[in-house]
Each structure stands twice: as structure tokens, then as C-alpha cells.
Amino acid sequence: MAFPKYESYKDSGEDWLGEVPEHWEVKSLSSILINRNEKNEPVKTKDILSLSIASGVTPYSDENRGGNKAKNDLTAYKLAYPGDIVLNSMNVVVGAVGLSKYFGAISPVYYALYLRNKEKTSIDFYSYIFSNSTFQKYLFQYGKGILVKKSDSGKLNTIRMKISMQDLKKVPLPLPPITEQKRIVEFLDHKTSEIDEAIAKKQRLIKLLQEQKAILINQAVTKGLNPKATMRDSGVEWVGEIPEHWEVARLKTLMKKMDQGWSPQCFNYPADDNQWGVLKVGCVNGYQFNSTENKVLPPNLKPISELEIKHKDILISRANTIELVGSAACILEPRKKLLISDKLFRVLADEEKVMPEFLVLLLQVRTARMQIEIGANGASFSMQNIGRDVIRNIWSAIPPVCEQKEILNLVLAINDQSRRMTAAILKEIEVMTEFKYTLIANIVTGKILI
Template sequence: MKIDTSSSNNRYQSYSDYKDSGIGWLGKMPIHWQLVRSRYIFTRKQRPVRKNDGVVTAFRDGQVTLRVNRRVDGFTESIKEIGYQGVRKGDLLIHAMDGFAGAIGVSDSDGKCSPVCSVCVARIKIHMPYYGYLVRQLAVTDFITSLAKGIRERSTEFRYSEFSNLELAVPTISEQEKIAEFLDHETAKIDTLIEKQQQLIKLLKEKRQAVISHAVTKGLNPDAPMKDSGVEWLGEVPEHWTVRRLKHTATLQSGIPKGKDLSDKVAIEVPMLRVANVQDGYLKLDDVHNLKIEPSDLDRYLLKTGDVLMNEGGDNDKLGRGAIWRGEISPCIHQNHVFAIRPRDIEPEWLTINTRSEYAKFYFYTVAKQSTNLASISSSNIKETPLVIPPKDERIAILDHLREQLDKLDRVQEFSVKQIELLQERRTALISAAVTGKIDVRNFKVGDTDAA
């Protein structure tokens, strides 16, 4: 996305005069801006750690703050505080491991940080928030491809030695302050819109779960006579429906364990589904691994069209998640952490929608073996899952109804996801345009763009 600076668009104006910077990522820059090598703007500071200093972390969203105020994922966790260094509010932190993922910004706190971060302070008079925006933008976009050794990924380091040789744009101090003020205001507005879309997606997921659970346990006829299901946390179900254990309507096939020694044995290589391939309601088949097995094991672990695949464990909210196998790969087997459930007298779609309902999720949670942030469920507990089973014509009608309702919710959610992508693109484009001088915000005042 490119920010329009044409004369017909009065929202963002460009500078009147530009010059060629000679720098590929910068292109033309305002004629009065200067280029200064980074090492003449910043110096790397090694401060001692003070008593009672809290841990300051550079997160991937550009926030640099005390860890106690933030989530604990998305950054490198240090086991021992060896080599920690002091941080002061206003320092620029560059995370070596996660810099290209966005972990660069200005600290809002005093504290200490891991040696994986470079702590940068100013050699000359600058407005640090402007450079927080500029340096992070250079890292997360394709401006500085020379720093990335191959594809940018978590293991690609943003090294200070290379950063220090970069030539950076130096507007006047007043412009640096105005650009940072403009971006603080405008990105906050965009972030608010993104948050609203994220909240909508959360509500849509809750609505989706409610629609599934009501249809599966109550049916489509609000006037149907009800009876006690016999399951305390399931409550009442339509009087003519059946409630029975999964083991009485399906068979469960366990998967093959890995690591079997096949030395000096005849072996064949076949595709094998792992936990990563089985998502909530769909299969992710872009990275299916192969496994060498004995030919006699093929039939024992072979997947058949109509099997319902369920994962043994994972996060609590993913317990029992699964999808229907429709013979996408043939032949294909499954590992021992993925169960293949083969319905005998109900549709695989009905079994799947049952296991995605709130009552089934509650059951899985209560019987699961819990560990730190993870849970697992045994095959014997899967077999004991209570299934709510209406007559076939009602099952088909409910599935058709759910397909229609869920498709509507999916379309709204897809639209919200697209809106978030567009807002994120606009945020990136706006930051790029401002920090590189493609738009002139010297006359910006809070409220100028609020009505736009």
C-alpha cells in the first residue's frame, strides 16, 4: 500500500523540494534533510545492573517495557541472567534475534535487559521516538535486505555491527518531534480500529460456538418435548434423541509410534499425518512428512475416507479438535498422537460437530491429563465421550442448518480478517511515508485527521 501524496489529496502533502539520497531504501528525501551514519548518531551502552531492576523486554509489536506488564510469549526467554545490562527510559533497544520480526523500540521504563539486546543511546541531539519508528520500520520492511542473511526468520540476527554502518535520515529536531507525534496519534487510531475488528472476530467465534452447541444439543424445533440426558453437564435434550458413548457408535484406531528400528528389515515409505496437520475443523496438508514402515503395518495404520481425526493433546482449548479425512492423500497413515475415529452408524460430519460443541469440549477438559499449559486425552476417554444422536433426518437437517449459519459467520469473519490486513498495511505505509519524508507533517496538529 502506498500513501497518496498527489495534489488532489489534501490529507497528506509532500515536501516542495527533494534530492536524491543515493540510498536505495530511502530514494528521494527532503532537500534539507541530512544523511548520517548510524554510529555517529548512536552508541551502544553497557550499563551495570542496579539492585531491584525489573526485566525490560523488546516485544515484536515494537513495545519495549517491563516484562511484568506484558504477555510472556514472542520473545527469547533467558534461563539465567548472565550478562544482563542496565536500561534507562528513552533508550533504543534492538533485539538481535527478533529485530527483523519487529522487536525494536524505545524503552518506556528503567530496568535491565538480556544481552541479546543492543542498548543504544544518542551521541547527538535527536528525538529518540522518531528513530524508534525509523529503525523498526527499516527492519520489518524490505528496506534493508542486506542485513538479512537469507530469508528473514527468527534465527536471522539484526547485528549492531551492521546497523552501526547504516546511513540514516536526519530531519531537523522539530521535524523529528512532529513526525513522532503524528505517528503516535495516527497509529493509535489505526490500532483502535484493528482492536475493534479483533474483538468482532472474538465475538463471531463465540457466536459460532453457541450456534453449534445449541443445534447439537437442542435441535431445530423449539417446541420439542425434552428429557434429562443423564449427563449432568449436558442437561436436557429432545425426548426422542439418543445419548450414547462414542465406543458404541464408532471404532478408534491408534496411530503408529515413531522411532521403530527397521535395520535389516524391508521397509516402505508412506505419508504420515502429525498433530500439526490436524487443525480445528480442517487439515493442514502443505507439510506432510513421510515415515518408513514395514509393509505389514500399512493396513493397521491406514486412514480411510470418512475417518474423523482427533489430536491427543495440546492447549486446553484445542483438546479433541479434529477434522474429517476425505482421502486427500493415498495411501496415508497417522502417528500415535492422532486418533482416527471410524463412525459405524452416524455421519462423520455429525461426529465432528458433536466433538466441537461446548459439552464435548467440557468433557475433554474434565478427563484430560493436565500439565503446564498443555493437556492430553487418552483413547479410553475418547471412547467414553457421550454423543447426542437424533434420528438421521434430523441430523441431516441440523447439519444443513449449521452449514448455512456457519458460512454466514465465516464470511463476516473473513471480511474482518481482510480489514485487519488492510489496516496493518496502511499502518506500515504511513510509518514508511512519514519517517522517509514522503509526506510533510510539519504542520500537523492533533485533530487535523480525526474527521478524515
């Protein structure tokens, strides 16, 4: 897509800006924005605002908010007003910044910036600049800190590189005429809204695919593959009708052994192949085993060899959120030196009655999930627990092992197709997101004429 350019440009003298339109000015941040630095003492508001990379500025009371835990002393906070650009001085380099819609108390490590001259500048224009990843990376040079973490993809996730207000004031910003600022904001508001809606549609499509996958798997595991099979009443309300030749039983009749692990104080990073690691509860999230979800066992602690995971072990989370408690995975050919924690149950299946992989499917279906969620308990909704008997007493329909293999093969095919379709949609979302931020960067730095 070709966009028009300005007639003439000049060198801004700044790497992150490059060339800017001839008639634009480049000014220091302190010439355009003021740090509010207003304390909440005496207390002017009890409404605390949170700031996260994903959601920007939100009320702390929001259920899906991000950010840090609230402090008890409200006078320790500063204040932010609607229309302030709020940024985390320790995380702005990875996008912890947003335009506030609220009046509220903010963390002492946050800055709240407002316009020096509202007649000549637009806060929305500068909010778009702060959301620009090129600008955020430019701020790295002002950061002072030692902790930088990267994900496997190379993305920076947790940064502690504090930028002082003294340094931030020196940061160069473009200053177009106010009419252009407003025109740019109007265009970007419209265009980014279109892109965000397109991304939302793709995300809804992924959700529909997941729901369709769950329905297909649930039907196959609980009713079989033959739609013409003669059905009978199982005699168990949870289970309902099942194929005539299937059995109905509690899961404990399919288990040879069930135990749980050990949770010593470990180092907060994963073990390499030569170290012992203790598996975290998240290692079975999504019904897939993730061996990297572990913590290093300190060398002064002797590993309990009986707790080392083995081929065809089934691991089940016994403590997690209500959606994740009871998640399970079958371990196939695991690496050595991984121990189960006390947040995990380990089950050894009776393979004369059930394939280990099929037993995991039985825990995944809707009727089993209902029984798990009813049996869960805990003081906090965000951390629910289940006892062994909750798992052991789950009622399920049990097909012959030969049919289990057929059902498992179908489920593997369904999962594979779902993964491929989801990956394709996620790639489209990635492309749209990249286009959005590239468009913003090019427009707010004058590379495109609006």
C-alpha cells in the same frame, strides 16, 4: 487521501530513503545512536526482557510474551533501559525490534540503542524508522546467514541473518530538525493510535462472530432445528433437555473402533505427495483437517500401513493445550501416505448410528468440551493429555441420522457465512495495517509534510 509535501527535495543517495526534504540531513546511525553494550555482570537486575515481532519488548514473565527461552546464567545477559531501541541482530530484518519501557536484562544477540544527543534527536522518531518495513528490508544487505523461511503467502517468518554492530553503525538515517521530529512523533502517535483502535474494533467483531457461530452450532447440535419440538429430560446432568425422540448415550456406543498412532523420529518438514509423513497433533486444530501438518518419515523407517489415514476416519488430538486437546476432524478423501501419530486418536464411526462428520460436531459442543477439559491432566497447563476413556465416556444427545444430515447442512451454511464475513473483516484489517505502515514510512522519510 492527499497529504502536503515539502517545498523542495534532494537526493539522499540511499535507495531506502530516496529523496528527502532539502533541509534534512542524512547521517550514519553511529552519529545518532549509541550501542549500550552494558553487561549484567555483576547482576544488576533479575528481570529478563523478551523481544518478539508481535509484541515488541515485554517482561519475560508476561503470559503471552514471545521471544527465546530464558537462560539460567543472568550474567550472560546485557542490559536495556527505558527509552532504548532494542533489536534482535538476527531477526531485525523481519521486525524483531521495539522501544523498551523497562529496565531489564536482554539476550546477548540483542542490541540496545540510545541517543547520542537528546537535545537534537527524538528516540521515538527513530523507533518509528526501525518499525518501517522498507528500512528493515534495506538491512538485508548487511545480514550474514543461511536460513530463510517463507510461509505459503510469501511472508518471511523465521530469519537468521545476523547484522554486526560494525555494519549497523554505517546505516544511513534521516536527521530532520528536532522540532520536526517531535511534530512527526506527535502526529504518528495520534494517527497510529486511531488506526490501532479501529483494527481492535474489527478484531473484537471477529471474536463476536465466532461466539455467535458457536452458540448457533451448539443450539442446533444439542437441541435440534425444530423450536416447537416436545422436549424431555435426558436423565444426564451434562446433557439436560433433549427432543423427545432423541436418544442420549456415551460416544463409545457410536464407535466401531478407536486406536492411536506412532511417533518415530521424523525430519522437521512436511512430506511431499510421494513421501510418507506422520501427522502432527495440530492437523486437527480448528476442527478442520490440515494435511500439511505432518513430518517426513525417514526413508530408513518402514511405514506401518495400518496407521495410514483413510476416508471418513475421525482424528482427535489427545495431547495439546487445554483449549485444543480433544480437537477433532473428519478426514474426507485424504492424500495417500499419511500416518497417524501417537498424539492422535483415530475413530471409526458406526454409520448406522452416526455420521462421521456429526460425531465431530458432538465433540465440538460446549457440554463435550467441558467433559474433555475436566478429564484432561498434565504437569504443564500448556500440555494437557486425555485418555481414550475421556472421549469414549462423553455423554451426548443423539438425533436420528436423517436429522443429523439436516443439522450438518445448517452447520456447513453457518460456517460458510462466518468464513466469508471473517474474510471480509480481515481484508479490512489488512488494508488498515498497510495504510498505517505506508503512512509511517512516508512521514519519517519526508515524503509527507507534517
